[in-house]
Amino acid sequence: MTILFWLEKLKKSFASTGLxxxxxxxxxxxxxxxGRTNFPAFIYEASKGFGFSVGEGYxxxxxxxxxxxxxxxEVSFFLGEVETSSVSVFDYVFLMKIAADVYxxxxxxxxxxxxxxxxxxxxRYSKKSPV
Known part of the structure; x- marks a missing residue:
């Protein structure tokens, strides 16, 4: 149940950024x-420069x-073989820091x-300027 509250708070925190x-x-x-991963593993892999696959094409x-x-x-998101969106590296890091604080x-x-x-x-990404 705590995970659901955490995810709700995370969504509200993300939404408040306007990003x-x-x-x-x-x-x-x-x-x-x-059940593919937990957030500590998710952000750990990101800190090593690896994205994450929920499933084939996602x-x-x-x-x-x-x-x-x-x-x-830029950080690119895919659903199927189609890129659904991308965000600047700067914005991605900012959002992940928010996620870490909320978690x-x-x-x-x-x-x-x-x-x-x-x-x-x-x-890792401090040298990447905002796009």
Whole structure:
């Protein structure tokens, strides 16, 4: 039940930013609800530059998913073989930091690991300017 409250709070927090958050939120929600991963693992993989696939054709990509990571300049979301949206790296990091803060408030026992992953994510992409 706490997971449902966390996801509700996350959606409200994302919505309050005015950013294009919907595909990222849907991917996080589907990943958790389908039991594919939990948020600490989700953000940990992101901090290493890997996106996540909920299922075939339902994923997002980060630099380590690209053939040439140096060309990575936006976070792309896919449903099927079609790109449904993309956000700047800057906005993606901002949203993931919000997600880490919201998650930490609901699951304080995982706070340190989640916030450390958020910090590594920010450091990884700090050289990518807003698109």
């Amino acid at each position: 294009d958050y919907e595909d990222l939120y849907e991917l996080i929600e589907a990943s958790i609800e389908r 994923f997002y990509s980060l630099d380590q998913d690209w053939d040439d990571p140096e060309e990575f300049n 930490s408030a609901f699951f304080p026992e995982e706070r340190d690991s989640v916030l450390n992953s958020a910090k590594r994510l920010e450091e």
